Amino acid sequence: MTASTVLFLVGAGPQLHSARRVSAYLERPAELLDLWNATVVGLDAGDGEAHIAPPTLGRLRAVAAAVKAWARANPDGVVVAPQDVGLVYRRAIAVARGAGLSIVLLPDGAVSEVKLSQRRLLGGVVPAVDAVLRGAGLFAGVHGMMAASKPDLVLSWGHGWDHVYAARGVTNVVDVGNPRADGLDALPAPQDDRILVCSQPPWLPSIGGEPNAAVWYGWLEKLVGSAPEGALKVRLHPQERDRLDELPVGEATRAVLTHGTTFHQDLGWSGAVVAWSSTTMIEAAGAGRPVISVAIHEVAGELARTMAFNADPRMVMVSAEEISDWASAVALVGKARAQQQGLADDYLVNVGSAAKAAAAAIDAWQPAAR
8 A cells, every 4th residue: 555645734944854854764755835835845845944934814725725735635644733833733734634634743842731922812812713713613723722633643752741732632642752853962961061041032922021121131131241251152032033133132142142053053062051941941951951941030930830841840940030140050050950860851752863753653653543
């Protein structure tokens, strides 16, 4: 019997990189659906630098049409989705499921109990409208809840996340790891306390909006100013880099920003990583780096704890006030180093072979098992 074709949903550069790594080991033929252009292309196409495709009405219609056409040509096909939270992905999954295709979730980021939203919920309007659209069959899943679409198979990063999928009613979960983290096994072991701060947009409405920017970047400036020369670097999130000219980032911080390097290159330089609530923290743990979660206020800290990795008692979670200078930062790095042994084993398995493990799980999947 001819193996069914696999279709990767891709709307951002990291998702493309993951799809390419997994497809290199697949026995089944594979293609990708470029969610920016709503076109099905080969794995050698796509934009490796693109951000998440915005959910315009035209894009939602075009993606739905592309999935329907692909399903007609591949009636036993398997759709691999990197998430089921964004509207474009949820629309594609709903159409694929309606056409009888298998849905496999290969998460492109850490899984949280709630969504770290770029938008306010407008007093409950968004969930109410979302429920109506779900009821009409237009979208799969639930606003802000990863795996709520109940995919046929979830390829988890490790068993530390699996309770979240179980809470969503998912019964088929295979722990394969994160294909994008496969390069971590080639990084050098950390040699000292050099700290990489992985910044994130501090203006999310869910933690207070734009006024937080001055607080976060002010804290960064103070920390950088107290650090020995060459001991600290700051890596900005792509959304921060896009707005760098207008953000209140201080001169000392700007002088230690990383430029033109990959995350793995920056991680290889580091001896420890500080962030708020990011996938970078999990990859850092996978590379043997102590990890610290820092929150600018109590609400941000509570939201960070909705990610299972941060809620683990081995994690070091502090407020910005608790890292007042370089000495306090180094002391917390020592604490994290002492208590985080084995942390990555639960949240990031198969470092160096995750893509191969994911491909094997996809190849083994049979629609009859649903």
